[in-house]
Amino acid sequence: MPIRQLPFDYALRNLGRSRTRLAASLLGSMLVVVLILASGGFVRGMQRTLVQAEGLHENVILLGAGSEEALERSQIDAASAGIAAASISGIKQAGGVTYVSPEINMALPLRTEAGDPVERNAVLRGVRPVALLVHPAVEIVAGRPPRPGEEELMIGELAATRLDLPAERLAIGRTLHFDNRDWTIVGRFSAPNTVMNAEIWLPLTDLQVATKREATISSVVVSLEGGRFADVDLFAKSRLDLELSAVRESDYYASLAAFYRPIRVMVMVTAVLIATGGILGGLNTMYAAFAARVREVGMLQALGYTRRAVALSLGEESVFVAAAGAIIGVGLGLLLLDGLAVRFSMGAFAITLDAPVVLAGLAGGLLVGVVGAIPPAIRCLRLPITEALKAH
Amino acid sequence: MRIRHLASLTLLASAGLGLAACSGGEEQASTAGGNGTAATAASAEIMLAALPDGAVGVAAAKPTVVEGDAVVLRGRIGGTRAPMTGESGIFLIMDPSLSPCPPDEGCPAPWDYCCETPDTKLANNATIQLVGADGDQLTADFAALGLEPMDEVVVVGTVGPRPNTDVLLVKATGVHKVAGG
Numbered sequence: 001m002p003i004r005q006l007p008f009d010y011a012l013r014n015l016g017r018s019r020t021r022l023a024a025s026l027l028g029s030m031l032v033v034v035l036i037l038a039s040g041g042f043v044r045g046m047q048r049t050l051v052q053a054e055g056l057h058e059n060v061i062l063l064g065a066g067s068e069e070a071l072e073r074s075q076i077d078a079a080s081a082g083i084a085a086a087s088i089s090g091i092k093q094a095g096g097v098t099y100v101s102p103e104i105n106m107a108l109p110l111r112t113e114a115g116d117p118v119e120r121n122a123v124l125r126g127v128r129p130v131a132l133l134v135h136p137a138v139e140i141v142a143g144r145p146p147r148p149g150e151e152e153l154m155i156g157e158l159a160a161t162r163l164d165l166p167a168e169r170l171a172i173g174r175t176l177h178f179d180n181r182d183w184t185i186v187g188r189f190s191a192p193n194t195v196m197n198a199e200i201w202l203p204l205t206d207l208q209v210a211t212k213r214e215a216t217i218s219s220v221v222v223s224l225e226g227g228r229f230a231d232v233d234l235f236a237k238s239r240l241d242l243e244l245s246a247v248r249e250s251d252y253y254a255s256l257a258a259f260y261r262p263i264r265v266m267v268m269v270t271a272v273l274i275a276t277g278g279i280l281g282g283l284n285t286m287y288a289a290f291a292a293r294v295r296e297v298g299m300l301q302a303l304g305y306t307r308r309a310v311a312l313s314l315g316e317e318s319v320f321v322a323a324a325g326a327i328i329g330v331g332l333g334l335l336l337l338d339g340l341a342v343r344f345s346m347g348a349f350a351i352t353l354d355a356p357v358v359l360a361g362l363a364g365g366l367l368v369g370v371v372g373a374i375p376p377a378i379r380c381l382r383l384p385i386t387e388a389l390k391a392h
Numbered sequence: 393m394r395i396r397h398l399a400s401l402t403l404l405a406s407a408g409l410g411l412a413a414c415s416g417g418e419e420q421a422s423t424a425g426g427n428g429t430a431a432t433a434a435s436a437e438i439m440l441a442a443l444p445d446g447a448v449g450v451a452a453a454k455p456t457v458v459e460g461d462a463v464v465l466r467g468r469i470g471g472t473r474a475p476m477t478g479e480s481g482i483f484l485i486m487d488p489s490l491s492p493c494p495p496d497e498g499c500p501a502p503w504d505y506c507c508e509t510p511d512t513k514l515a516n517n518a519t520i521q522l523v524g525a526d527g528d529q530l531t532a533d534f535a536a537l538g539l540e541p542m543d544e545v546v547v548v549g550t551v552g553p554r555p556n557t558d559v560l561l562v563k564a565t566g567v568h569k570v571a572g573g
Contacts, residue, residue, distance in 0.1 A: 065472050087555075230431060230480035230529060234561075237482045238519040240471070241558035243510070 090227015322369025
């Protein structure tokens, strides 16, 4: 037998009875959503940057045996790149260019100018022009690549965040100071959702001279086409004189992502705790709202509306307010948080409010509405009708 | 009526955002997948039941053998922290006369030989690549074949390219496990 429902208008009109309470409920739901978006976007941005799923080619990294977990510690013979190009079959080639990129990866302190007392830790990558082919995620968005011997640099979009400098300080034409020289920024590149986005790139030979390591490099990145990882691994394991190890680029960054997993877990746990606090806050507001209406609820039951119909109406109020707060929260989150750069030890990443994060935020907001209504509604409806009608 | 419209709009907006969240922002799958043709897996037949005759240690063979020579090589699986790669069907061996590093040396693993100098390691190591009868590279489930680091083995195969005397690659068609590590 269908139950007699209270009109939806009834639930909505009740929202306007106390504007303060309405504002508090809206704010509570909104805050929960914003916090979920912030933490979810943080975790998502860090994960996407570290895993680099979007930026990866069919690349294999040749690095020093024993340095498989940190490219910055790797040192291999600079001749390894040429030997690898000649020895490994199935390397991608286009336009006469073999996709083998010798690189130096290192963290180096630098200053904004010679007299600046503050040293900032930058992540530098010494490359040859072939690096732009081997790393297709990297796109030059302004200026041009740096030329060897000219003391020129190219910076990533998030390099300013990494260095804790305003973006305009790293505009094209400005300089940075290291190795007792000023280096001119001649270009800017974008490599979204990769650790490269926070790096500073310069010619390989210039970095070799600056760091006095003309005979060694950090790694050789090889793009495969038709070749297999096994071919590169065979090269690394047969040329034991070069002391190389072969790692898929995806596996290398996956291992780094695993290293930061405890941080992501901590952020999510914090978000859950805060969201729980938000739900309890919403619950408290609902308790106050419903407690003042015990008599009204008794009257509705006396008129013939079942407990279930009344509970449904109370739930409609709560969910509607929560939904409105959730929408405002999502709007604020997208406006203020999406793309916000965050610095961490490996560089920087951007908070990413993609579909799963937005969905989680909305779901969290609606949960505030649903869960926040249940205990107060139960409390209201528990009383017998006669006692409810006598309540103050 | 105005309230009903507002309510409808709000709920529609929530649903719309939810649907947009569901449909948009699809993740790209990792692009670092397989490439090239798949290799055949080494079968248990590659493991030889009987000890092959005429086995020599890596240190004795390395200075003299040339590409194309048939060899029977004896060694202990090890030489780096990860001396075996199943996906490539490759493992490294060290001359059996070279003892693994004692625990107090602090090596990540006893088969790492981190206590030895690079020159000593180069003089005593070799790379073993499992190949089929047609010479094509095989993949290997070393655990299923019963091989692990520190195992002493004798391999039968052919010497591969030797760009210099430090490099000894043997394309092995048979492996005999002498003793476990």
